[in-house]
Amino acid sequence: MKALAYRGPGLLELEERPRPHAGKGEVVLHVDACSVCGTDLRIAAGAHRAYADASGRIPGHEIAGTVVEVGAGVSAAVGDSVFVAPNYGCADCRACRRGQVNLCENLRAVGITEDGAFAEYLLLHRELVAQGNLLVVVGTADPGVVALAEPLACVLRGSRACHIAEGDVVLVYGAGPIGLLHVTLAKLAGASAVVVCEPNPERRRRAVEWGAASAHDADHDELQAALEDSGAHSGADAVIVAAPAPDAQRQALELTAARGRVNLFAGLPRGGPGVELDTNLIHYKELVVTGTTASTNESCRAALELIVDGRVDIASLIDVRLDLASAQEAFELAGSGRVLKVVIEP
Numbered sequence: 001m002k003a004l005a006y007r008g009p010g011l012l013e014l015e016e017r018p019r020p021h022a023g024k025g026e027v028v029l030h031v032d033a034c035s036v037c038g039t040d041l042r043i044a045a046g047a048h049r050a051y052a053d054a055s056g057r058i059p060g061h062e063i064a065g066t067v068v069e070v071g072a073g074v075s076a077a078v079g080d081s082v083f084v085a086p087n088y089g090c091a092d093c094r095a096c097r098r099g100q101v102n103l104c105e106n107l108r109a110v111g112i113t114e115d116g117a118f119a120e121y122l123l124l125h126r127e128l129v130a131q132g133n134l135l136v137v138v139g140t141a142d143p144g145v146v147a148l149a150e151p152l153a154c155v156l157r158g159s160r161a162c163h164i165a166e167g168d169v170v171l172v173y174g175a176g177p178i179g180l181l182h183v184t185l186a187k188l189a190g191a192s193a194v195v196v197c198e199p200n201p202e203r204r205r206r207a208v209e210w211g212a213a214s215a216h217d218a219d220h221d222e223l224q225a226a227l228e229d230s231g232a233h234s235g236a237d238a239v240i241v242a243a244p245a246p247d248a249q250r251q252a253l254e255l256t257a258a259r260g261r262v263n264l265f266a267g268l269p270r271g272g273p274g275v276e277l278d279t280n281l282i283h284y285k286e287l288v289v290t291g292t293t294a295s296t297n298e299s300c301r302a303a304l305e306l307i308v309d310g311r312v313d314i315a316s317l318i319d320v321r322l323d324l325a326s327a328q329e330a331f332e333l334a335g336s337g338r339v340l341k342v343v344i345e346p
């Protein structure tokens with residue numbers, strides 16, 4: 001089978017690999033769609049710590065496929081359309097026992113710590129299948145959109161942490177695919193207006209198309225005025241920072257209303273200088289500042305339902321669909337900032 005392997009910084013090579021077969025408890029999928037994520041771009045650039053010594057590993061963790069082989073003891077059937085929740089843990093640590101698999105000390109993740117889905121076929125290990133990470137898609141759905149249940153699951157966790165309620169005014173930093181998914185979920189949760197902060201003018205335009213009340217560059221006074229125009233005279237009820245920007249984290253605390261919730265959704269590049277925050281803003285405004293990272297089975301299941309039920313329509317997030325042979329181009333486009341989601345369809 002054809003597979004895209006990481007061979008060092010800047011080197012993703014299309015290689016011929018033996019097609020996997022399912023042993024006891026295992027499943028083999030034909031990969032129908034796998035979308036390219038910021039994490040994949042970091043892997044390709046050689047900046048992901050899980051890939052430090054993983055020469056030859058196949059990335060790809062936003063996965064939709066069709067079951068082609070099942071090992072003994074598996075309930076899925078050949079022909080099932082499925083989505084894969086990529087994160088699974090040791091099943092034994094404190095986090096795993098609480099269902100917080102994303103925080104497992106020995107986290108395993110498809111496409112991160114083991115071969116992923118930028119390939120024609122994908123072997124799902126026994127532990128992953130046993131932990132319920134293989135979710136069957138009921139009905140017909142576009143595999144490219146099904147694959148987006150993974151980023152949506154991550155976004156769902158960040159959005160829930162903000163407890164967005166009917167009539168809230170929400171501020172979102174970043175209008176890449178993640179920021180736009182935050183806009184969508186904030187509106188679904190009843191936000192009366194979502195104001196977006198984004199430096200890229202084309203992405204600002206997309207944000208308004210996606211339902212943002214308005215979109216602005218990072219100027220503090222302009223954002224404050226936009227929040228006031230939306231009825232939030234003393235700041236936003238919830239602020240989500242979906243951009244790896246220290247200044248946005250700082251500004252978020254300033255533009256949050258008393259009792260507001262802040263979600264630091266995006267991590268900052270490792271080894272940076274750190275961020276100096278005015279913690280008095282947290283104290284005197286009684287802010288709740290949260291962080292969320294990655295997805296769990298539960299959030300993947302909920303995200304998949306939102307997509308399959310049609311409660312969120314995120315198909316227009318996909319700007320480009322390419323096959324594996326064009327993976328190089330897919331990665332270049334995904335990293336260019338000119339398009340939103342790029343999906344590889346092996």
Ligand SMILES: [Zn+2]
Nearest residue numbers: 037039062151
């Ligand atoms: Zn991802």
Ligand SMILES: [Zn+2]
Nearest residue numbers: 090093096104
């Ligand atoms: Zn664990």
